[in-house]
Amino acid sequence: MIAYDVVYVRADSVDEAVTAWQQAHADGLKPAYLSGGTELLTAARENRNRPDVLVDLKRIGALRSVTESEGTLRVGACVTLTEVVEDGRFGLLSRAAGGIADRSVRNSITIGGNVCGMLPYREALLPFLVADGSATVAGPDGTRSETLEQLFSKRLLLKPGELLVSLSVPSALLRAACWYRRRERDARVDYPLLTLCALAAPGGRRMAVSGAFAYPLRDRPAEAALNGNGSPGERAAAFVAGLPNAIRSDMRAGAGYRRALLLRAVEDAIIELEAGS
Amino acid sequence: MKRYQGVSEIELHINGRPRRVTIRPGDTLLRTLRETLGLVGTKMGCENGDCGACTVLLDGVPIKSCITLTLDAEGRDVTTIEGLSDSPIQRAFIESYGFQCGFCTPGMILNAHALLQSNPSPGAETVRSWMESNLCRCTGYEPIENAIRMAAGIDSRE
Ligand SMILES: Cc1cc2nc3c(=O)[nH]c(=O)nc-3n(C[C@H](O)[C@H](O)[C@H](O)COP(=O)(O)OP(=O)(O)OC[C@H]3O[C@@H](n4cnc5c(N)ncnc54)[C@H](O)[C@@H]3O)c2cc1C
Ligand code: FES
Ligand code: FES
Numbered sequence: 001m002i003a004y005d006v007v008y009v010r011a012d013s014v015d016e017a018v019t020a021w022q023q024a025h026a027d028g029l030k031p032a033y034l035s036g037g038t039e040l041l042t043a044a045r046e047n048r049n050r051p052d053v054l055v056d057l058k059r060i061g062a063l064r065s066v067t068e069s070e071g072t073l074r075v076g077a078c079v080t081l082t083e084v085v086e087d088g089r090f091g092l093l094s095r096a097a098g099g100i101a102d103r104s105v106r107n108s109i110t111i112g113g114n115v116c117g118m119l120p121y122r123e124a125l126l127p128f129l130v131a132d133g134s135a136t137v138a139g140p141d142g143t144r145s146e147t148l149e150q151l152f153s154k155r156l157l158l159k160p161g162e163l164l165v166s167l168s169v170p171s172a173l174l175r176a177a178c179w180y181r182r183r184e185r186d187a188r189v190d191y192p193l194l195t196l197c198a199l200a201a202p203g204g205r206r207m208a209v210s211g212a213f214a215y216p217l218r219d220r221p222a223e224a225a226l227n228g229n230g231s232p233g234e235r236a237a238a239f240v241a242g243l244p245n246a247i248r249s250d251m252r253a254g255a256g257y258r259r260a261l262l263l264r265a266v267e268d269a270i271i272e273l274e275a276g277s
Numbered sequence: 278m279k280r281y282q283g284v285s286e287i288e289l290h291i292n293g294r295p296r297r298v299t300i301r302p303g304d305t306l307l308r309t310l311r312e313t314l315g316l317v318g319t320k321m322g323c324e325n326g327d328c329g330a331c332t333v334l335l336d337g338v339p340i341k342s343c344i345t346l347t348l349d350a351e352g353r354d355v356t357t358i359e360g361l362s363d364s365p366i367q368r369a370f371i372e373s374y375g376f377q378c379g380f381c382t383p384g385m386i387l388n389a390h391a392l393l394q395s396n397p398s399p400g401a402e403t404v405r406s407w408m409e410s411n412l413c414r415c416t417g418y419e420p421i422e423n424a425i426r427m428a429a430g431i432d433s434r435e
Contacts (some may be wrong), residue, residue, distance in 0.1 A: 001324070001343075002303025008348055010279040020278065038326055038344045045324065054302070058349070082338075104339045104388060105326050168344065189409055212294035 002044040007053040008034075014062060014138045016164060021161045022140055024053040027220070033057055033163050035078055035113035038105060060102050063112070063165060074136075074168040077112025079119075081124065084111060090169060092178040093127040096197055099182045100124065102189045116156055118192075120248070121210045123182075126153070126197035129208040129218040130167040137162045154215040168260045175274050176201050179269040183211075183261050185252045188210060193253045194261040198269040207266065212258045214246045226270060236266035287351050291316070292360030298348045306318050307331045307342040310357060318358035318383045321410075331412030332384035337395075338389045339410065356390075358383035364427045366390045375424035379417040384411045390427045398429055 007024070011017035017033065020115040024031035032051035034040055035058060037039050043049035057063055064079035066087045073090055081097040085106070089096050091247050100106060100114070114124040127133075129148055136145045139162030148167075151157050156164065178196040184190040192211040199206050208218035223244035240263055247255040247262070281291040281302045290298050291314070298313050306322070310333070324329035324343045331343040334356035361367055366389050369375070376382040385408070392399055392407045399407075404425055411422060 001305045001310050004303065005283065006303045008281040008302035008346070010281075010348070012278055014278045037346055037349070041346070042325055043342045044303070057349075059416065101326070102329075104329060104332055104341055104411035105344075105406050107338050107340050109343065 002041065003051065004213070005208055006051065008056065009053060010056045010059055013060060014143075015058055017060065017163060018161060020053070021057045021163075024055070025161065027174050029053050031055055033116075035110040035116075036080065036108040037113075038109050038117070039113060039117045049127040057112070057163065058110070061257075068171060071171045072168050073171055073174060074166045075111050076166050077115075077164045078110045081106035081109045081111070082115065090127060090131075092180060092197055092199065093198075094126070094132070094194065095178075095180040096127050097124050099195065105260070111167060115167065116158070118165055120214045120216075121191055121195070122216050123192065123195050123210045124211055125167075125216045126195060127178075128167050128169060129216065130197050130199040130206040131171045131173040132177075132201075133167055135167050136165040138165050139163065144255070149182070164220075173199065173201060174224075177273055179273055181265045181268070183265075188198075193258055194265060196217075196262070196265040196269060198266075198273060200273045200276075205269075205270065207239070207269065209262065212247050212262050214248055217243070217245060219243050219245070232267045232270040232274070235270055236263050239266055281348060287348070287349070289352070289355060291355045292357060293354075295399050297349075302346070302348060304347045305343055306345045306347045306350050308331065309347040310342060310355075319418055320372075320380055322380070327412070328381070329384040329388065330333070330374055331383055332387045332411065334367055334387055334391055336389060339391045339407075339426075341410075356387065358387060361386060362389055364390065366393065366424070369424040370421075371426035372418050373415065373424035373427050375421045379418075381411055381413040385421055387414065389428070392425070393429055398431065 008246045014116045029052035031053040034054040034056045058078050063076040065076050067074050082212050085094045085098040111124050133148045176199040177262055181243045182192050194212050195210040197208050210216045222239050225238035247258050249255040286433035310319045319340050322328035326341050327343040332339050333342045338355050366386050426430055
């Protein structure tokens with residue numbers, strides 16, 4: 001429930017959405033793109049976010065499909081988590097998306113909303129990070145596609161008025177050996193203390209993490225340790241020591257506990273990916 | 278492109294019937310169902326997407342109506358618990374003692390109904406993965422799972 005008078009615009013195309021955002025902005029109002037609405041509605045009810053104009057993207061056909069062509073799998077920003085789980089072409093994404101919240105909520109949460117949201121977790125992004133994903137965004141200056149390495153640092157680096165159109169990964173990595181673990185404090189549906197997605201690509205192992213930090217993280221320099229010498233435990237310790245980021249501590253778990261979960265997960269991932277190769 | 282501001286009248290399609298309703302853009306489907314249309318079978322629990330008491334079906338798919346705008350339901354079929362009156366799944370909940378206080382029951386029944394529509398003979402894992410969307414604080418989940426198995430015609434002792 002949004003208790004104040006908000007304006008709602010249902011866009012039929014990406015251009016219409018961008019124009020509606022620009023118009024509201026030019027009128028001195030605060031616009032927000034609306035997708036599944038699961039975060040926006042909760043945040044507005046609690047007065048944590050007070051957009052004046054909601055520009056709904058959900059009925060834009062171009063944002064609603066998963067397509068594969070020319071060696072690339074593209075997931076439209078308004079595809080729901082249930083839909084990507086059931087699509088199944090990107091197994092690691094199906095597992096990571098299927099671990100988020102519960103099924104009824106996943107029927108509403110969209111890939112775009114999850115990746116662009118405010119929460120630290122944004123777990124649906126992890127498979128795209130480890131599979132060298134790219135993002136296509138549209139805004140007042142037109143449409144551009146960039147790798148996530150360029151476009152993601154703690155959050156998606158969107159310019160004012162830009163919206164996420166799709167996320168994509170090379171088809172060649174869809175069937176690469178992968179590994180997934182999610183750990184919660186109490187129930188399966190809780191926020192994760194740690195989610196780890198790992199992928200064995202031809203150039204080496206990669207790992208991306210949610211829950212341990214205040215944002216999803218893939219750190220390429222630290223990954224060198226995963227592919228070096230030493231026992232799996234030693235490599236896991238070197239990888240975690242190489243991460244330049246502070247591990248979170250909150251009411252769910254302290255940093256020491258999260259670090260232990262991370263070390264164990266990285267070691268298990270190395271062992272199981274090596275056993276499978 | 279459609280724009281809504283202030284008070285508007287829209288048409289919803291609820292339990293097979295068209296209903297004209299006056300809304301504001303920020304209204305959630307939960308509030309519209311309960312407070313405007315008097316369909317109070319849909320329950321308000323956490324209003325945060327956690328408990329599932331507010332579950333309804335949009336085009337047959339379970340969603341939590343507390344985190345869904347009423348405008349999202351425009352042009353789509355809404356099913357509330359009032360639309361499943363005297364259904365096999367409702368009878369199975371009664372016969373299996375699948376409720377105590379009954380607060381979670383409308384959401385449980387709607388989710389279970391959608392599950393059985395999409396998979397008439399679900400295994401235990403599938404039942405759990407769907408039903409973890411709904412919390413019950415008094416019955417315990419076993420009688421609820423038994424009700425679903427009864428409605429699906431699966432022997433509970435299997
Ligand atoms: C009960 C519950 C449990 C949850 N548990 C988890 C969890 O464990 N892990 C996890 O990762 N998530 C979890 N989530 C999901 C998360 O908290 C957000 O609610 C969800 O990711 C938002 O997705 P949405 O499609 O509903 O986005 P919306 O609420 O519509 O939007 C979220 C934000 O993204 C922006 N946005 C949306 N789409 C676009 C776009 N295409 N381009 C640019 N900006 C856009 C909006 O302006 C807004 O700021 C949970 C949610 C609930 C309700
Ligand atoms: S009231 Fe909607 S999930 Fe609790
Ligand atoms: S029957 Fe009381 S909460 Fe489920």
